[in-house]
Structures are given as structure tokens and as C-alpha cells.
Amino acid sequence: xxxxxxxxxxxxxxxxxxxxxxxxxxxxxxxxxxxxxxxxxxxxxxxxxxxxxxxxxxxxxxxxxxxxxxxxxxxxxxxxxxxxxxxxxxxxxxxxxxxxxxxxxxxxxxxxxxxxxxxxxxxxxxxxxxxxxxxxxxxxxxxxxxxxxxxxxxxxxxxxxxxxxxxxxxxxxxxxxxxxxxxxxxxxxxxxxxxxxxxxxxxxxxxxxxxxxxxxxxxxxxxxxxxxxxxxxxxxxxxxxxxxxxxxxxxx
Numbered sequence: 001x002x003x004x005x006x007x008x009x010x011x012x013x014x015x016x017x018x019x020x021x022x023x024x025x026x027x028x029x030x031x032x033x034x035x036x037x038x039x040x041x042x043x044x045x046x047x048x049x050x051x052x053x054x055x056x057x058x059x060x061x062x063x064x065x066x067x068x069x070x071x072x073x074x075x076x077x078x079x080x081x082x083x084x085x086x087x088x089x090x091x092x093x094x095x096x097x098x099x100x101x102x103x104x105x106x107x108x109x110x111x112x113x114x115x116x117x118x119x120x121x122x123x124x125x126x127x128x129x130x131x132x133x134x135x136x137x138x139x140x141x142x143x144x145x146x147x148x149x150x151x152x153x154x155x156x157x158x159x160x161x162x163x164x165x166x167x168x169x170x171x172x173x174x175x176x177x178x179x180x181x182x183x184x185x186x187x188x189x190x191x192x193x194x195x196x197x198x199x200x201x202x203x204x205x206x207x208x209x210x211x212x213x214x215x216x217x218x219x220x221x222x223x224x225x226x227x228x229x230x231x232x233x234x235x236x237x238x239x240x241x242x243x244x245x246x247x248x249x250x251x252x
Contacts, residue, residue, distance in 0.1 A: 050106065050247035057096060057230070058246040060084060069093040069131075069231055077234075084110075084244040087125060087234050094234075095131060099227035102251040105129075105176040111139035112240045113169025119145045123168075124235040126155065126214075129178045130228035134214035135197060135205075137233070137241055141168050152204040154195060155214040164202035171244070173200055179251070180227070181210070187224040 026032050043052035050056055057065045060083025063075040069092055076091035111123030123139035134155040138145070140163055147153070152160035152174075166172055175198040182191040197205035212220025232243060 048245060050245075051249065054106075054247040054249050055098075056247045058085065058243065060244060063094075065096055065098070066094050067097055069095045069229075080242070082244075084242045086242040087232075087239050089234065089238045089240075090236050092234050093128075093231050095229035095231040097229070099229055100130065100248065100250065101180045101227045103178055104249040104251060105178065105230070106173065106245065106247050107176075107243060108171050108173045108245045109137055110171045110242050111168050115139060115141075115143070115168055116240075117237065118143055120149060121237045122239075123241050124233075124237060124239050125241040126233040126235070127174065127176070128214070128231035128233065129176070129193070129195070130180065130225065131231045132213035132225070132228070133178070133193060133195065133210050134233070135174060135176065135195070139165070139168055141165055152197060152199045154205060154208060154210065156216070157211055157214065157220060158205060158208045160197075160199070160204035161206065162199075162202055162204050164199040164204060166200060174198070175201075177251075181222060183222075183224040189222045189224075192222070 040053070045051050045054075060080075063077075063079065063085070066075045067073065068075055075085075075094050077088045077094060078086040080086060105127075107127060109125070115122060117123075120138070122143050123137070125137040126134040127137060128134050136149060136151055136153045136155050138149075138151040140151045147159045148156050150160065151163060151165055177196040179194045181189060181193040184190050193210040194207050195205055195210060196203075196207050210220075212222045214220065230248070
């Protein structure tokens with residue numbers, strides 16, 4: 001009987017050790033190698049060109065991807081010979097004809113070389129994700145304002161980690177990773193939107209959890225919504241901000 005019990009105990013120990021080895025850390029390199037799914041091939045753009053899978057929203061030739069936000073009529077901003085567009089004061093915001101969820105966005109902007117105004121009245125515009133969540137465009141070169149409203153801020157919510165603007169009149173770039181919020185069928189917020197921003201290659205917003213739509217007065221409050229346009233702001237103070245080279249890669 002003792003021999004039987006000893007043999008059974010040895011068997012159980014060997015069996016449990018074998019099971020643990022199977023469920024524990026792999027002992028062969030191929031056990032940790034994954035072959036599917038294979039990522040799609042994307043050809044990077046050269047010399048400022050968009051990548052091969054990008055949707056070009058503005059290349060300087062026309063406003064075919066855009067409409068006026070207020071009444072959905074043709075864009076009234078200036079289309080310039082250098083491949084840019086410039087805000088035409090008091091003609092209203094413009095927005096994309098298409099709706100977007102989560103995306104990677106590249107956009108370039110410049111303020112006038114000859115500065116006018118001060119504070120929030122100097123080259124003020126904005127890039128609105130889903131017509132709600134604003135990354136501020138502003139000339140803050142030798143021009144201070146409230147820091148949660150300065151260039152690169154998520155307006156009235158998140159102060160940028162750095163002020164990375166080039167001199168007034170030169171071209172800035174924003175590279176934005178935006179993940180749209182998620183709502184339940186009942187309209188409750190399940191996941192807040194997040195945003196990451198590089199300003200001229202400098203990280204200024206690092207996966208910030210957006211608290212709700214950007215508000216000039218009051219606290220941000222989420223309301224359920226689906227995909228929506230990208231919007232560019234006419235701040236109605238002769239901002240003269242220009243934009244160019246706008247493209248997007250959809251992430252959902």
C-alpha cells in the first residue's frame with residue numbers, strides 16, 4: 001500500500017509539473033511568435049506628402065471636401081495661389097463634408113508675419129474634432145494669454161506641455177491622434193475621448209482624456225453623438241490664419 005501511495009504521489013507531481021510547464025512561461029521561441037493578422041502595407045509620404053492610405057482633405061487646389069458650417073453652402077474663405085487657404089473674416093467656420101470617428105490628422109497652419117491684436121485676438125482659430133473638441137490655434141509669440149487657451153491647448157481643458165510655435169509667418173504643423181468617445185445604447189458615456197498632439201514634432205498633449213466639448217463659458221459636459229465633421233474656426237476678429245496640407249487616416 002505504501003509503495004502504491006508513493007507511486008501515485010510521484011505520478012501526480014510529474015503530471016502537475018507537466019501541466020504547469022504547459023501553462024507557464026514558454027520554453028521555445030516559436031511559442032511567442034505571432035503571424036496573423038498581417039498589418040496592411042502603408043507607404044510613407046515623402047517631402048511632406050501624405051501616406052498612401054490617407055484621405056486628402058485639402059491639397060490647395062479646391063474646397064471640394066469642405067462646406068460652410070452654418071448653412072452648408074460653398075466655402076467663402078480665400079483659396080491662395082501658394083496652395084493654402086486663409087480664413088475670410090465673418091464668413092463663418094468651415095467643416096468637412098465627411099463625418100469621422102477616431103483618426104490620425106495632419107494639418108499645417110500659419111499666422112500672419114505682421115502681427116495684429118493681442119491675447120486671444122491675435123491669429124485666433126481652432127481645429128475642432130467632431131465639431132466639439134478644440135485644439136487651439138493662436139499666435140503666442142511674445143503674446144501671453146490664459147494658458148488653457150494658448151496655442152496647442154485643448155481649449156479650456158488641458159494646458160500644452162510646451163509652447164512649440166515657429167516664428168510668426170512661418171508654417172506650423174499639428175499631428176493629432178484622436179479617439180472618439182464611446183456611449184452606451186442608453187446614451188451614457190462608456191469611454192471618454194482622448195487626444196494626443198505633436199506641435200512641430202514636439203509632444204504637447206499626451207493621451208489626454210477629454211472632459212467633454214470645448215466650452216467658452218461653463219464646464220464641459222458630454223452628450224451622446226456619433227461620427228461628425230472636422231471643423232476649422234473663423235474667430236471673427238480678422239485672424240487671417242492660413243491652413244494647408246490637411247490629410248487624415250481613419251482609425252475605425
